[in-house]
Amino acid sequence: MFSAEQSCWFVRKVICWRAAASIAWAVLLLPPTTSVFVILGGFSLFHPIQTISECLTLIGSASAMLSLILLCGVILMVGFLNLEYYTVIPTIACSRIALLGQLLHPHQFVNSLAHCIMGVIVAGCCAVIIGGRYETLGYPCTQTDGSPQMCLNEYHLLLLLAGAFVGFSHSLSGVIHNMNYVSFHAVQQYKYLRFKGSLPLVVKCSATQALYSIRNYIVVYLFLGYIPRAWICKTLDLHLNSSVHPLDTVTGLLDLSLFYHLWISATFLLFTWYITLLLFRIFVTEVYSFPVQSSFTDVAIQCLPKVLTDKQPVILKFLALQDLALLSQHSPSRRAEVFSLSQPGGHPHNWNAISKECLSLLADLTQRLVAYHDTVQTNGRAKSLSTGSERKTSSETSVTSGTEDLMSPRPNLLMKTPASVFSRSIVGGPLSPLTAPFTPDLNSPFASPAMRRLTAPAEQCSPWHGSVQSPHIMRRVPKLWSTSTDSQSNGSPPPSPASVLSPKQESSKPSLLALFLQNRKEQVKHFLGKRVLIMYLFNKLPEASSQALFADSQAHIWALEGLSYLVEASFSEDQFGVVQTALPSILSCMLVLQEAVDRHFKLPHASSKPVRSTSSMGESSYKTLRFALRATLKTAIYRITTTFGDHLNAVQMSAEHRKRLQQFLEYKE
Amino acid sequence: MCSLALFPPPLPSGQTTLCESNNQLLSGFNTEDRLKQDSSPLSLYFPRESLKLHSRTESSSKAAFLDHSETLWMRSAAAWRDGGFKGLLNEITNSHTEVPKWLSVSSGCTLALLRRFSSFHGSLFPHLTLSCEDMIAEFSQVLNWSDCVVRAFAWHPHTDKFAVALLDDSIKIYNPKSATTPTLKHRLQKSVVAVQWKPLCASALAVACQNCLLIWHVDPCSLSTRPSSGCAQVLSLPGHSPVASIAWSPNGSLLVSASPVDTAMIVWDVAAESCVELQRVGGGGVTFLSWSPDGSHLLASTPSALFRVWETRMWTCERWPCLKGRCQSGCWSPDGSRLLFTVQGEPVIYSLTFTETPGVTTCTSKGPQAAAVVADLSETTFNTPDGDIIVGGEIQSLAWDPRGERLAVLLKGDPQAAARPPMIAVFKTRTKPIFELLPCGFVQGEPGAEPRLMQFHPNFQHGALLTVCWSNGRITHVPFYFLSAGIPHFGLDGSPSLQRPQERPADYANQSLFTELIS
DSSP: OHHHHHHHHHIIIIIHHHHHHHHHHHHHHHHHHHHHHHHHHTOOTTOHHHHHHHHHHHHHSHHHHHHHHHHHHHHHHHHHHHHHHOBSSOOOOSBHHHHHHHHTOHHHHHHHHHHHHHHHHHHHHHHHHHOGGGSOSEEEEEOTTSOEEEEEOHHHHHHHHHHHHHHHHHHHHHHHTTTTBOOOOSSOOOHHHHHHHHHHHHHHHHHHHHHHHHHHHHHHHHHHTHHHHHHHHHHHTOBOOTTSOOSSSHHHHOOHHHHHHHHHHHHHHHHHHHHHHHHHHHHHTSOOOOOSOOSSHHHHTTSHHHHHTOOSSHHHHHHHHHHHHHHHHHOHHHHHHHHOOOTTTOOOHHHHHHHHHHHHHHHHHHHHHHHHHHHHHHHHHHHHTOOGGGOOOHHHHHHHHHHHHHHSOOTTSOOBOHHHHSOOOOTTOOOOTTOOSSSOOTTSTTTHHHHHHHHHHHHHHOTTTTTTOOHHHHHHSOOTTOOBOHHHHTTSOOOOHHHHHHHHHHHTTTHHHHHHHHHHHHHHHHHHHTOHHHHHHHSBOTTHHHHHHTTTHHHHHHHHHHHHHHHHHHHHHOSSOTTGGGHHHHHHHHHHHHHHHHHHHTSTTTTOOOOOOOSOSSOOGGGGHHHHHHHHHHHHHHHHHHHHGGGGGGSOOOHHHHHHHHHHHTTOO | OOGGGGSOOOOOTTEEEEEEETTEEEEEEHHHHHHHHHHSTTOEEOOGGGSOOOOSOGGGGGGGSOOOOOOHHHHHHHHHHHHHHHHHHHHHHHTTTTSOHHHHHHHHHHHHHHHHHHHHHHHHSGGGGSOHHHHHHHHOSSTTGGGOSEEEEEEOSSSSOEEEEETTSOEEEEOTTOSOOOEEOOTTOOSOOEEEEOTTOSSEEEEEOSSOEEEEEOOTTOOOSSOOGGGEEEEOOTTOOSOOEEEEOTTSSOEEEEOTTOSEEEEEETTTTEEEEEEOSSSSSOOEEEEOTTSSEEEEEOSSSEEEEEETTTTEEEEEEOSSSOEEEEEEOTTSSEEEEEETTOOEEEEEEOOOOTTOOOSSOOOOSSOEEEEEOOOEEEEETTEEEEEOSOEEEEEEOTTSSEEEEEEOOOSSOTTSOOEEEEEEEEOSSSOEEEEEEEEOOSTTOOEEEEEEOTTOTTEEEEEEEETTSEEEEEEEEOOOSSSOOOOOSSSOOOOOGGGOSOSGGGSOSEEOOOO
């Protein structure tokens, strides 16, 4: 209740206003953008003067005003959708089937539909603005027998459908490229300068994206264009003018001016939407300065130590951590507040709350990494100790591993990704916590057709399916997908390799049933493994699980920075020695995390760098978060060791950690 | 105000500067000096003959082959591949017998137009007409970079190891505590102009190359002498080459790179491989970067008479137009409050102060209104037994020791005149309570060796340690032993015994060159 109330104040007072401001700016930018579009859309190479005079009259006309109002409405809608769908923790699909699941999700369907409709509206406005042969949907014509009737203007229809297509592909590429992910920059800049700096990129992106979309659209229209045309003719009672050449032919579409107008309209559409998105990102990631402490109780819940501990909304936690990292770096006066003691009592409440929250974040990441590593390792061990029925080469296993989890009959097991073990919450996102990026859960409506078809044979093949629902058999399944089982999701520590092994030997005794089941499973697996399409869909994307593991690592990076800068500053600024009490735990926490991160980077695919793509509006910074975390962690430890130097020898620490720390003191890491 | 007249005269030929002790520079003769230097593990010698250099450039091999007649299409494709759009136009214009008349004429016109435009652009920013190598040499902090055996040098900010970039495009890392000296080579590592170690990290070394930035991760515990190119991270951006200067932020999180042809300065988040371009109109490029030791400001000079001082919290900048030429070099005081810089064509050192009022949350610090001249290093003639030596003139680079007590100035000299050699002049400085500048002396090497590059050791215990790279490929270290005024020292072992200040034999050291008046 308490946190709900708090999230309320932040979303209500800050996020909504920021979104509103961004939308307002996007609407204000619409008239200049539209004028540029008017000039470009009506441009003719041989009559430049005429073009400009025509444009000026057009800008003043009533139809232009009307379309401008419609466009404003679209921008408002786009801004609202941005606010509704944005997330600071990206959703990472670990296999193609999971990505497909995301694309077919009802929520995404609503999004796509909205974008389609908005695309049609924008394209209609574009048609009115360009004028000429595009202006109206119907026009009076005479049939061959001489009777007057309304005919369909296919140019107008082509443009409208182009808008719908571009809108749809925009929403699809938004899912694939995580366009709703809002990333935070390492460099702070004023909003105007950031906007100015990103503007060329937006222009370039929208132009290239529009080019690709229109190319695809033309191909689609060439083959399927007759369907919507016939439908429109039928519903609106329009006729096809037989004297005009139809457009869904090669000769009809080989029209340079038509292509130019389609492209410029698509560019305009994408540009206005990208601008709205860009402004939203800039406004929402702006630094928010939380008070460190306050003497008023109603403001107290808005103070940094309180806000940091909130789980919801995630944007609040992220902004609080960002503020912590910045204040610890730049602001001595606010640092002094962190180090201060409470007035009656003399307790360092601020420091305690902040350090505790940061340490718990880091410990959480460490635990996640260890659990992931253990699952990967247990997996290998289980395979080597497996019974005869499971005798396969490792390469085979890795190839077919994708299907295994789906084959295993465990409808009541909660399959969870490492990322979703951590309480992932997407603001406004309808994805239930069970809808893990690895495996779309079986109950969800969108995934069921594909999944049920696949799971059905397994269930039919095992008539005793219900009776052998023992967890031991479940554990036998090699977990190359490295999902953690329900034991972890319930909060209990991950099963140690020993505890996994002992039930295995037990279960191999009543093996008649199990063997049968295993054989069946193998057969199905082999059968499915040979199907190329299924392999393609279910194969794990390389390094995706690593990305998913570090999806929210921006928070950890700030926590590390904040802690290390505060500890560094405490060397000279901390009058009461409040930091010293936490120094051993901070150091050991960082060293344990360092060890876990080092171990993780030894796994295959973990240290392979993704391809850098600069020309896309989709943020790809989440792909490199793990490298950023590794570098920040090392720098943070070095910052503490460089500041304290040999004084660290006086800190209580285990021998192993001391050895590790000595490496840092000698600059040998 | 002719400051150099107060300096002690340069050493007679054959003597080299050894160290500073008891407030005076000690010198020694060459033979004993060499013995001493050869015993020291950190003094290095790279004779030019030992380096395998590229004998000829790749494009020149074309002349060795017979002319072979290809079809126009093939030639056009080759021209497009080799020379881009301009090459294609050139090819079409030259083969006017084969192409239609209108095509050759129009391409000739386009070519002429392009040339006009580029010459106009070049007249606005003359440095753009230079070739890549010449541009690097022009803007490098190293004196006579293209002919220098040691092209770049960097001390590690925390330990006693350093990286040396050589003429043959290799980088060697020396560590007195380790027997291995890793040699770094990479396909893209060409014409290295600057190297810098990442602060608060043991292994990362940033290298500014002709076409890209390389970040080497050299494991200090590794025994390998040739780390593979897989250890290097390549950062490049179209239009951002050659990279002329790099600077790590002192807290080790960001790396800034600059190119004289790119008006944008790039701030890299190296681990995440993401970058932010900081674009400002004017100047025509960025040539030299220097981050203040406290991390709050960044000096960025441009090829024209303008430099900028960036405030690194919100990344806004102050423009500083110069009167005469571009800002050649600059250095910051240890607390980041004072910037010393030099301007091309003027033999003076300017000073700017930045006062950041503590506790104020506004991000722009109110800077000063004008720069003050703190030293005049115009040419001065010294009478030495070997004849008159003229010292002074234009300044190539500045280096300030991390405690703010010694300032080394590399004077360009005149390469044509033998009597005007390049010279390192060292000043004693004090930043608190008031800024003071006192003469210390000249640092000289072996006869015939000219200083090319210098850098102070970032954490020398007993004072300051100046590392100088000489034109003959030798790297020497000149220690300045002194007790820091700011920090009280108790029982410094290893430093030479102190003597009374009044025992100083010469009185010129007492004369202050510049003392700031407290207003």
